[in-house]
Amino acid sequence: MRDVAVVGIGIMKWGELWRKSFRDIFTEAALNALDDAGLDKIDSLIVGCMSGGLFVGQEHVGAILADYIGQKNIPAARVESACASGGLAFRQAYIEVASGMSDIVMAGGVEKMTDVSGDGATYALATAADQDYEVFHGVTFPGLYAMMARAYMKKYKTTRKQLSAVPVKAHKNGSMNPFAQYPFPIKLEDVANGVKVADPLHILDCSPITDGAAAAILTTVDIAKKMKKPYVRITGTGMATDTIALPQRESLTWLKSTELAGKRALKMAGRKITDMDMVEVHDCFSIAEIIVTESLGIFKKGEGAKAAARGVTALDGKIPVNPSGGLKSKGHPVGATGIGQVVEIVKQLRGDAENGRQIKGNPKVGMTQNMGGSGASAVVHILEVA
Amino acid sequence: MRDVAVVGIGIMKWGELWRKSFRDIFTEAALNALDDAGLDKIDSLIVGCMSGGLFVGQEHVGAILADYIGQKNIPAARVESACASGGLAFRQAYIEVASGMSDIVMAGGVEKMTDVSGDGATYALATAADQDYEVFHGVTFPGLYAMMARAYMKKYKTTRKQLSAVPVKAHKNGSMNPFAQYPFPIKLEDVANGVKVADPLHILDCSPITDGAAAAILTTVDIAKKMKKPYVRITGTGMATDTIALPQRESLTWLKSTELAGKRALKMAGRKITDMDMVEVHDCFSIAEIIVTESLGIFKKGEGAKAAARGVTALDGKIPVNPSGGLKSKGHPVGATGIGQVVEIVKQLRGDAENGRQIKGNPKVGMTQNMGGSGASAVVHILEVA
Numbered sequence A, B: 001m002r003d004v005a006v007v008g009i010g011i012m013k014w015g016e017l018w019r020k021s022f023r024d025i026f027t028e029a030a031l032n033a034l035d036d037a038g039l040d041k042i043d044s045l046i047v048g049c050m051s052g053g054l055f056v057g058q059e060h061v062g063a064i065l066a067d068y069i070g071q072k073n074i075p076a077a078r079v080e081s082a083c084a085s086g087g088l089a090f091r092q093a094y095i096e097v098a099s100g101m102s103d104i105v106m107a108g109g110v111e112k113m114t115d116v117s118g119d120g121a122t123y124a125l126a127t128a129a130d131q132d133y134e135v136f137h138g139v140t141f142p143g144l145y146a147m148m149a150r151a152y153m154k155k156y157k158t159t160r161k162q163l164s165a166v167p168v169k170a171h172k173n174g175s176m177n178p179f180a181q182y183p184f185p186i187k188l189e190d191v192a193n194g195v196k197v198a199d200p201l202h203i204l205d206c207s208p209i210t211d212g213a214a215a216a217i218l219t220t221v222d223i224a225k226k227m228k229k230p231y232v233r234i235t236g237t238g239m240a241t242d243t244i245a246l247p248q249r250e251s252l253t254w255l256k257s258t259e260l261a262g263k264r265a266l267k268m269a270g271r272k273i274t275d276m277d278m279v280e281v282h283d284c285f286s287i288a289e290i291i292v293t294e295s296l297g298i299f300k301k302g303e304g305a306k307a308a309a310r311g312v313t314a315l316d317g318k319i320p321v322n323p324s325g326g327l328k329s330k331g332h333p334v335g336a337t338g339i340g341q342v343v344e345i346v347k348q349l350r351g352d353a354e355n356g357r358q359i360k361g362n363p364k365v366g367m368t369q370n371m372g373g374s375g376a377s378a379v380v381h382i383l384e385v386a
Helices: A022-037 A052-056 A061-068 A085-099 A120-126 A141-156 A160-174 A188-193 A221-227 A256-269 A286-295 A304-309 A326-330 A337-350 B022-037 B052-056 B061-068 B085-099 B120-126 B141-156 B160-174 B188-193 B221-227 B256-269 B286-295 B304-310 B326-330 B337-350
Strands: A004-011 A044-048 A076-080 A105-111 A196-198 A212-220 A232-241 A278-280 A365-372 A377-385 B004-011 B044-048 B076-080 B105-111 B196-198 B212-220 B232-241 B278-280 B365-372 B377-385
Touching: A004 A022, A004 A085, A004 A221, A004 A337, A022 A052, A022 A061, A022 A105, A022 A212, A044 A061, A044 A085, A052 A120, A052 B052, A061 A076, A061 A105, A061 B232, A076 A085, A076 B232, A085 A105, A085 A212, A085 A232, A085 A337, A085 A365, A085 A377, A085 B085, A105 A337, A141 A196, A141 A286, A160 A188, A160 A286, A160 A304, A160 A326, A212 A221, A212 A337, A232 A256, A232 A337, A232 B061, A232 B076, A256 A286, A256 A365, A256 A377, A278 A337, A286 A304, A286 A365, A337 A365, A337 A377, B004 B022, B004 B085, B004 B221, B004 B337, B022 B052, B022 B061, B022 B105, B022 B212, B044 B061, B044 B085, B052 B120, B061 B076, B061 B105, B076 B085, B085 B105, B085 B212, B085 B232, B085 B337, B085 B365, B085 B377, B105 B337, B141 B196, B141 B286, B160 B188, B160 B286, B160 B304, B160 B326, B212 B221, B212 B337, B232 B256, B232 B337, B256 B286, B256 B365, B256 B377, B278 B337, B286 B304, B286 B365, B337 B365, B337 B377
Parallel strands: A044 A076, A044 A105, A278 A365, B044 B076, B044 B105, B278 B365
Antiparallel strands: A004 A212, A004 A232, A076 B076, A105 A212, A232 A377, A365 A377, B004 B212, B004 B232, B105 B212, B232 B377, B365 B377
């Protein structure tokens, strides 16, 4: 397999973008990535998108986006693994470059979530759960994660304040991210006083509905060197799946797919989890970040919430988690989220994070963890300075 | 890149399968493929599915199907390129094995299209067209292909009889395929007398709505040799895209993406189109097969319809096209169609085609051409005997 690098990243301001279309937002991010790489031509496009069909009535996503970013006639694929679609696109692009099939591949992600009315977004998101054994019976994602939160909080005697520490930290980081949907700080009491969505989760425990896109350009390390631009190496990729339906899992307080994807990526990179200078993880709900950090081995079982409350995961903590602001503050355009994580880690490794968000001490190794549904799929990547 | 082979294929009876679910039909095809390969474990799954969201309210398709076929925890991806999703899955599986990332990958395809009511299937299929510039204005797929048929028939003075030769040949072949949805012969006058769908296309010019699944197991040629089972080599893969919207194309009577995908696959295989002993192509409408055979270079411009009428594409013709019965007779479960084509070519190369459908003279090289929408994406593969 050939060594692979990221030579360009592109993102745009995420939010409720009423005046922009599905193809508009992807084009904006993709052209930013091409500009960043100093390229005007790619060999292949792989786009993560969870549900073009339900959100905007548009499937055939690869072909239409290749055309709109000025790359008509190239091979173009759309990949989907629910909210891990972006991470999956990055993985498939990595494999395509590593294989020798293509030299320059764009991994993109996009979701336009606000064009549906009524409970359209809730229905579309619920298709990431088991339609027959969960959704049909009325469960939606806040409900599924609330069950995980209840089980976790009871098992480990977690307090409301510990849980709230996660979104408070996310918003503090996100307030320094010019591309974030909600770039402002919140307080612990804001979380506790927010409207309850699914007990014990309040509104500020939940990531928002977001329109957004992001893109990264991958090529071989050999080509990257010749481009004489800063590049970041991809040293590990890991993916794993689990049952979709929560009742079929071995545990409600552990994410097996995240554990396995993390181990696979670390093994490939020849790294230990303690080598990571920072991580971007899938905090679709406050409880998700806590269980993810434990399943990746960053913290011991039952220690994730306490560590967050002690500031261990803060920007200046021992292991910064979600320096970008995470899904909570930056936003969660489901198909784009995994690429958004890559954009942040690449910025941090280049020393380019904006507005004082840059992690001190020249970080050299970072990880992204992107997750689908209530954890039925997980994709992990390790990125390192050249 | 490592040399890649197909060591197992699986299909099931396609049709309107009211008593079987989305996961049921994929499981049936996937287990048949595992049986055929003599394996009970795969390293990775890639599934083509056009719109799990709109047809059955189920995205996160890779994870759920990996679990239901007994392969929990493996990496699993769903890929989509409208009706070329199956071909795309085969291509991505090829790349994954060739790269060295995985040794044994299942390429699957599935679509459960009959669980929607009213015009649900028509709407879901229309998401393969341009939502903003085609669908919004009321165009559906029979309409798009009817425009292509009108332009072609006027340009080349094609007769109704010549057009009808395509579905008549499809049904003759399909009548010998035990897995076909409509395994019976039809006559030229049946096509002309059938109800008009979108002038000049009548009902028997159109492929049906189908529930179906298919799967293939890919591994390296080195591993295939050790398995001591018949295997088929994949010597070429090509993909290309075009504008989705028909009015933005250079020509209504030419499929640029098919031309390019064909050339790319042939170049990779070191083959000419005249080397093919048979082809499986995307005959979603009678006119599609005609324009595809020309765009691939099998016939000159304007000669495709005449050649079909002369029997050149029959099972005992100079170049058999769609020995399986094609989308018209075998059925068109959109995400599975591309893998169904691979199943047929592998059978023909092994000498395993059922019921007198086997092409005479020990065919050695075959091609599959799978297409999305009105041709905005095309995926071509070359398969050869070991």
